[in-house]
Amino acid sequence: MTLDERLENVAVVGAAGKMGSGIAVLLAQEMAKLKLKSENRDRIYRLNLIDISERGLDGLRAYLRAQLTRVAEKSIVLLRSLYQDRKDLIENAEIINAFVVDATSFVNFTTDLNTVRDAHLVFEAIVEDERVKIKLFKKMKKLCSPDTFFLTNTSSIPIGYLDEQAGLEGRLIGYHFYNPPVIQRLVEVIHSKRTVSELKEIGAELGKRLRKKLVPANDISGFIGNGHFMRDGLFAISEVDRLKAQFRFPGAVYIMNRITQDFLLRPMGIFQLIDYVGIDIFQCILKVMRTHLDDKSLRSSLINKMVKLNVKGGQNPDGSQKDGFLKYEKNRPVGIFSLRRKDYFIIKDDWKKKIDQKLGPLPDGFMPWKALLTSPKKEEQLRRHFEALKKMDTLGAQLALRFLKKTREIGEKLVDDGVANSAQDVNDVLTNGFYWLYGPINDYV
Template sequence: MTLDDKIKRVAVIGAGGKMGSGITLLLAQQMALAKLQPENRDEYYRLDAIDVNDRALEGLIKYIRGQALKVAEKTTVMLRSVYQDRADLVENSEIINEFVNDVAAVIRPSSNLDEVAGAHLVFEAILEKVDLKVNVLSKLKDLCGEDTYFFTNTSSIPIQELDDQVGLEGRIVGYHFYNPPAVQKLVELISNEKTRPDLVSVAQDIGKRLRKIIIPSNDVAGFIGNGHFIRDGLHALNEVTALQSEFGIPGAIYALNKVSQDLLIRPMGIFQLLDYVGIEVFQWIIDVMNKNIPGEAMQHELLERMIAKEIFGGQRPDGSQKDGFLKYEKNRPAGVYDLESGSYISFSDKQWVENIHTKLGTYPASLKPWKSLLMSPKKDEELRAYFNELKETQSLAAELAVKYLKRSKEIGEKLIADGVAATADDVNGVLLNGFFHLYGPVNDYVS
């Protein structure tokens, strides 16, 4: 069965969630475009959008239609050629509305898992918990045919563990979309020696159709993306511990967040990123990695204390940011959590903020913000000049930044040495495309 045949019956499990809704959107658009080809007009295309939450499914359809509308408005010229034999569609608005309807028409929302029976491709995007994934995948195996391929959106769980427990015999592959899937270009493709070669080919072909950058990772817990991110985040947490006697824990969190965003020139600070992913999710990933990677005890008591206080971070269904290490107002950091008082210290306390900046000291004069460098035609040249100055800057902020850069590079090189990534380009590609960094961690900026 070719991919063109397989893509006629698809299912997404966890379709009402943040990741599942984006995956559903991408697949529904491709299925609608495939059905609109003259040779496929009479074919049946069906995407089963499954979620246990009926209200989430209601929101899914609204989301799909809204996003499909935006896509149609940007691709009206292309859609005119797709609908060129439709004499009833004259105005751009008519073509746009028709495409939105065609995308929505392939979707069959349901809370009944049995509806998946008959699907050729199943995308699973449920919570990052081994037992839950095994339970659901086992039910799916019984419902689906022996030619069904499974794509798990896990960001950390070894694919072989899921395969062994469910008994899919190489019919499952890791297909790690980055959040949000409709925007992020990266997909990590995780396979192992038992993965069926034709499944890997299908996964690569789907990536091309979805216009994704596919970067392969070997089947080691955490893969490339979280293999770097978790250790990167733990480095920041360890630095907080080292600085807490001078700064206090809230001050140290603020300082490391500023240094990692400003002096490492990243789109957001490390604690903002931890909140974005979710503190509890971060801990879940650590637990998976600790279970599967012996000899490297990844943990930090500050995570445990935050979770005990039920400060989880993460995102609401509408995409707004929940409070975590930082407090957010209009999705922008506005305060930092104080474990002792159980409340947030507001960044509007100018004296408190100024005291931290005084301790951090000067920044290099050549520093430019991430957004400014992102589109600069001289980005590499400007980065090299900046990092040369950073190494010569005598301040605590510069010292912390250089130490952070060295640790980031060390993590990247270890991912290659351990066989998680094949090359430095793969490590750098994940951080560039999945985390929107300006440069990869494996570089010669800071030796």
């Protein structure tokens, strides 16, 4: 079966979640474009968006409509040609509306897993819990035809393990989108030893069709993305442990967040990122990796404590950040969780100033991440920034360089351990999936 044929009937399970809803938008637009081709006029398309939550599905309906409108607005040049035979559609607004109607007309929003039955491609994006996932795959195996292909969005559970436990016989591939899937270009693709070659080809072609950057990762728990992020986060936590005697816990969290964001020129600080992902999810991925890799170092008592206190971070339905290690107003950190007080310590200007003074200044000519992102001289400016840090004898520079070195070690180990095929793949994941300006494996330090 070709990809075009498979795209006639597709299911997303866990469709109302953050990842599932984004995958749903990508699929709906791709399927609509197929449907609009004159040769496909007689074909019936069906996109089954399945979730256990009715409320979630209501939200998904609104999200899908809003996102498809945005997609249509951006691809209006193409859409005008696709609708050129429709004499009744003249203005852009009419064409955009028609596309949204067309792209939602074949969507079936449901809580009934049985609708997965006729799907040729099934995207799984449910909770990152291997027992739940295995149970679901077992059910779907029974419901679906023996040539159905499954794509899981797991970011940590080995694909071969899931396949074996559910008895999918090579019909499963890891297809790990990054959050939010509509915007992030990266998809980590993981084949298990069993994955059939036809599915490998379908995955590669689909990636091209969705204009995603596909980076292969080997079937080792955590893959490249979490393989790096978890260890990076744990290192930051260990630095906080080291610094908290001098700066207290909130001060140490502030420092490491600022070092990673400003000194290392990342889009957000490491603790803001952990909050964005969700502290509970961070904990859950650590557990998966600890189990499958049999590596006891992948553990953090701080993370466990936070989850136990029900401080979990994550995102609101509108994408804004929920409070975690940091407290947010308009997505900007305004406070830091104090373990002692079990409440947020509000960042005050003089407190910040005092700590910033101890860290020392940023290098001359400092440009923040956002400005560098679009700078034509980015490479040169990055090099100058890190060269300057090396010449500065400040606490900030020392912490930054220590972090930069550690981050590189983590990346290199992913290559040594065979998780990534090359340093380039590691760098591609961090630059495309995490919006870093530079890969962790570099010669800056």
